[in-house]
Amino acid sequence: MILTDESVRQIKGKAARYPYQKAAILPALTIAYKQLGYVDDKIYKEISKVINVPYVEIAEAATFYTMFPKKPRGKYLLQVCNNISCALLGSDAMIKYIEDKLGIKKGDTTEDGLFTLISVECLGSCCTAPMIQINDDYHENLNHMKLDKILDDLKSRE
């Protein structure tokens, strides 16, 4: 098993609350993603056994939604909202700034595996634009200074 005992325990705990096990697919995928940073075929199979739902149903759901990538990404996933409200306040330029700072292009991961940069659709932080989501956390009302500090702090933790 790639899923840890703790993840399995959490998935079972969630699933037990629903009248039908299939409803636990998204929560299970979320727990698996939290542990691993990706969710692939092997994990679909493991989840299938844990919640007793056919593999194909797990795969079908997992591949529809954007939050369960099949391949691991950098330790810190930089998701820049590039929808209209953020774009009006410079998110295109912010993406370019991060690209230059980290020496990567949108969609890529830095060589040290630390950062992956992607642009995403509206994250519901429109009145505090521009913004970036890094793993679980939102960073809002960004400017050069704030963004530099956030990224430099993450780097210096290593």
Place this chain on the structure above:
Amino acid sequence: MSFYSPVITNAKEAAADDKLHLFDHVEDPEQFTLERYVQNGGYVAWKKVLGKMKPDEVIEEVKKSGLRGRGGAGFPTGMKWSFVPKNSPKPRYLCCNADESEPGTCKDRVLMERDPHSVIEGMAIAAYAIGCKLMFCYIRGEFHHSIERMEKAMEEAYENGHLGKNIYGSGYDLDMIVHTGGGAYMCGEETGLINSLEGEKGMARIRPPFPAVEGLWGCPTIVNNVETLTAVKHIISRGAEWYRSIGTEKSAGTKLVSLSGHVNRPGNYEIPLGFSLRKFIYDANYGNGILGGKKLKGVIPGGASTPYLTPEMIDVGLDYESLAAVGSMLGSGAVIVFHEDTCVVWTILKLIKFFRHESCGKCTPCREGTGWLELIIQRIEDGKGEASDLEKLDSICGNILGRTICPLGDAAVMPIQSTLKHWREEWQHHIVHKQCVVKSIFAFS
């Protein structure tokens, strides 16, 4: 731990104004705790309902209040509840729609992060009204902090007897599950949400049957927006007549509106319905005017799905009827403002990329059409537009509108159509001169 999001609200004004209520306590950093929530009058309405109201009386009160869905459709809430069959032997379900993802909208997040118990209390009252024993709060997966706050609040509510078995000795049992999504705009549409909750792909279902009759697992199901359910709590606390006295005759109550884009003071504001859009953008207590003193060019009044307004059209009330009368919509309550340095085609390109990405793929007109629209709009933006492109856009839009199961197709084309109408010269300029009238270059400061 105080606020997760630094967003501006008008909580002070709300607390001082007898009519505003949803935001009364959202600047209180402890409001998310059960202790403070109860100090501020929390769970009184829920106790009142279980102590002395019949489910039908709750529905009647909400009907009388004139409350309408705050997620975008504006359907009368009490009437929606009354569609749940009275004699169905099946379980009934309530789903709180917290999949907030309409671009420009970030109001439900404030309620969940800062006043989560008010959402739970509203949900509980709605659940009781329809005879539901298990309710869900479907929160978009990206909202980790909202999820955390709602889960913590739910646990506190269970521990203190506001949820669970035999609540307040009434004999009524109610359970709750916080369910998290996987990142799909479609799940904000009620049938998409229901499919997603069942563990399916978030695709729309054909209606009828409507969810109130056959929804989650084929059982009667009511899906209501976070703000709608929170308003229910206040309606029960203070009465339908008080609620009716706020707003306009057909649009009763208040609305949370997110103001974003080129304004000096973006934020989330609670306003009585019917509030002037011009005042909302220019008044010092709200938008405080256009960024850099620039000239206003356009406004998207209800989120990315709604038709644009020109500066000549902003003397309009923010309510369902007034915005419909000028050809747009109140939507989810998201005013997006852009100034003179913005290319309209560029804004539309941002939106169509979004809709193409979020189209679930079930209906051909939307699946194929949004792709074609993006291709054509992209080439116009890139200076490679062809003379016939505007007619092509007109035609594709016309072939999507009204021809899809859910409103996503309509949502994708209505903003485009509005700009083809109001800014057609700008579109033509783009094609003839192979460039924008004005290039949208917004610096990152």
